Amino acid sequence: MQVAPSDTTALSAYSPEVRQHLFQYVLQLADTSLILGHRLSEWCGHGPILEQDLAMANIALDLLGETRSFYQYAAELEGKGRTEDDLAFLRVATEYRNPLLVEQPNGDFAATVVRQFLFDTFHFHFLQQLQTSSDERLAAIAEKSWKEAAYHLKWSSEWIIRLGDGTDESRQRLNKALANLWRYSGELTTPTATEQALQTLGIIPEYTRFQEAMTAHVAKVFAEATVPVPQETYMQRGGKEGRHSEHLGYILTELQYMQRTYPGMTW
Amino acid sequence: MNQAEWPLWEVFIRSKQGLDHKHVGSLHAADATMAIQNARDVYTRRMEGVSIWVVESVHVHASNPDDSAAFFDPANDKVYRHPTFYEVPDSIKHM
Numbered sequence: 218m219q220v221a222p223s224d225t226t227a228l229s230a231y232s233p234e235v236r237q238h239l240f241q242y243v244l245q246l247a248d249t250s251l252i253l254g255h256r257l258s259e260w261c262g263h264g265p266i267l268e269q270d271l272a273m274a275n276i277a278l279d280l281l282g283e284t285r286s287f288y289q290y291a292a293e294l295e296g297k298g299r300t301e302d303d304l305a306f307l308r309v310a311t312e313y314r315n316p317l318l319v320e321q322p323n324g325d326f327a328a329t330v331v332r333q334f335l336f337d338t339f340h341f342h343f344l345q346q347l348q349t350s351s352d353e354r355l356a357a358i359a360e361k362s363w364k365e366a367a368y369h370l371k372w373s374s375e376w377i378i379r380l381g382d383g384t385d386e387s388r389q390r391l392n393k394a395l396a397n398l399w400r401y402s403g404e405l406t407t408p409t410a411t412e413q414a415l416q417t418l419g420i421i422p423e424y425t426r427f428q429e430a431m432t433a434h435v436a437k438v439f440a441e442a443t444v445p446v447p448q449e450t451y452m453q454r455g456g457k458e459g460r461h462s463e464h465l466g467y468i469l470t471e472l473q474y475m476q477r478t479y480p481g482m483t484w
Numbered sequence: 485m486n487q488a489e490w491p492l493w494e495v496f497i498r499s500k501q502g503l504d505h506k507h508v509g510s511l512h513a514a515d516a517t518m519a520i521q522n523a524r525d526v527y528t529r530r531m532e533g534v535s536i537w538v539v540e541s542v543h544v545h546a547s548n549p550d551d552s553a554a555f556f557d558p559a560n561d562k563v564y565r566h567p568t569f570y571e572v573p574d575s576i577k578h579m
Contacts, residue, residue, distance in 0.1 A: 266512060268512060268513065268525060271525050271526055272521070368524075372521065375517070375521065379518075
């Protein structure tokens with residue numbers, strides 16, 4: 218189910234500069250869900266158990282649905298006749314605006330769970346606030362996706378607890394994943410110039426508004442998992458401004474193969 | 485790594501308010517919480533339900549197929565047990 222297009226008067230209410238910021242930002246949201254959804258889809262058929270294979274495929278599909286809503290809106294904001302498919306499949310890596318966290322490899326199940334938990338914690342609290350955006354389209358997409366994000370967060374929180382408070386091996390794998398991935402969590406709530414501009418206009422929420430709730434959720438889950446919250450404060454960043462790790466190129470090679478090889482191809 | 489299988493659970497789904505929970509299948513899970521979440525992911529992907537019950541399969545006790553003749557055949561010729569010998573007034577609908 219897709220969110221209905223905005224009427225064009227709503228879009229023309231924005232100045233060209235704001236509209237450009239909003240276009241870049243909506244692309245960032247779309248790219249983020251697309252890349253994480255793609256990563257999760259790589260588990261399809263390889264899950265540790267059938268039930269979890271399906272759980273991850275379900276989350277991937279939720280994210281892909283959200284992705285489409287955002288790309289469709291981005292295409293309208295840009296207004297140059299590009300479609301959602303053009304935006305998803307025909308851009309180069311440096312034009313992608315997803316944070317570094319979501320392009321990190323699946324690794325073992327613990328790494329996937331940690332990556333998902335760090336993202337879900339942000340995603341859930343962010344969408345909760347985005348529902349009150351002055352931009353009606355963003356608010357509508359947020360309302361729909363927030364319910365899905367609530368389930369994702371439940372799933373990944375549950376698994377952090379099970380792995381942390383599980384066997385010696387699961388705990389060791391969880392700690393290793395945290396050591397590798399924690400440093401990518403800070404980028405999610407560190408605003409870029411584009412995000413700052415939109416925050417000032419009240420179009421998207423200030424991340425400080427829900428930072429406390431995020432920290433509290435992480436603390437609660439880690440306490441139950443009997444694992445200490447990592448204290449590392451050095452954070453990697455750059456993805457939201459187009460500076461990516463080597464992993465993104467490989468993802469795009471696979472993701473874009475069909476459109477690059479058979480341009481304009483449809484199912 | 486612990487290779488022991490997670491226990492089996494039977495899943496019951498209520499398709500809408502007012503209807504009974506119906507058995508839809510089974511799955512593996514470590515405990516009840518995980519069983520309900522797995523059931524959500526495996527059996528309600530296409531809006532099949534509004535409520536889920538799970539029961540660990542070991543707690544389901546079944547009749548023995550060998551007993552089926554003694555159990556069920558005697559009911560075969562007892563039509564008088566069906567409430568079909570009453571005159572239903574015309575004004576009563578939905579019987």
